[in-house]
Amino acid sequence: MSIPLKAGARVKSAVCDTQAMVIKAPAGDYDLQCGGHPMLAPDGNADGASLDANFAGGTLMGKRYVNADESIELLCTKGGEGSMVLNGEPLVVKQAKQLPSSD
Structure with missing residues (x-):
């Protein structure tokens, strides 16, 4: 599932406590996942999904996360x-x- 990302948008994980805010993103739809499942809007509902062990590296509050070309x-x-x-x-x-x- 792809979601539109724009500066200021907030997202949350469907399988853990991770929450993030978009700081910078070019226009377009992206497949943003956390714990092996698509991230949700802040008011989104997780439907019983569980954390995928292959994507259990963790996130740290206050850190900025980027892709390879930033x-x-x-x-x-x-x-x-x-x-x-x-x-x-x-x-x-x-x-x-x-x-x-x-x-």
Whole structure:
């Protein structure tokens, strides 16, 4: 199931406590999953799905998650047991940028 992602949108996992807010996303529909199942709108209803062990890497509150080219960015607002995947590609924690050194 694909959902439209736009900045400010909120989503939640159907199988764990993970919740996230979209920070950056180009226009289009995406297959965003957590714990092996499609993520839901904040008022969405989970229908008895269980966490897939292959997608149980966990998410951390306050961390930003991105795809390989950083075109999509999600802020985890509530951590959980499932890991997030976008169109089959695992999302990873965004690394902090190096500041230039001052001498």
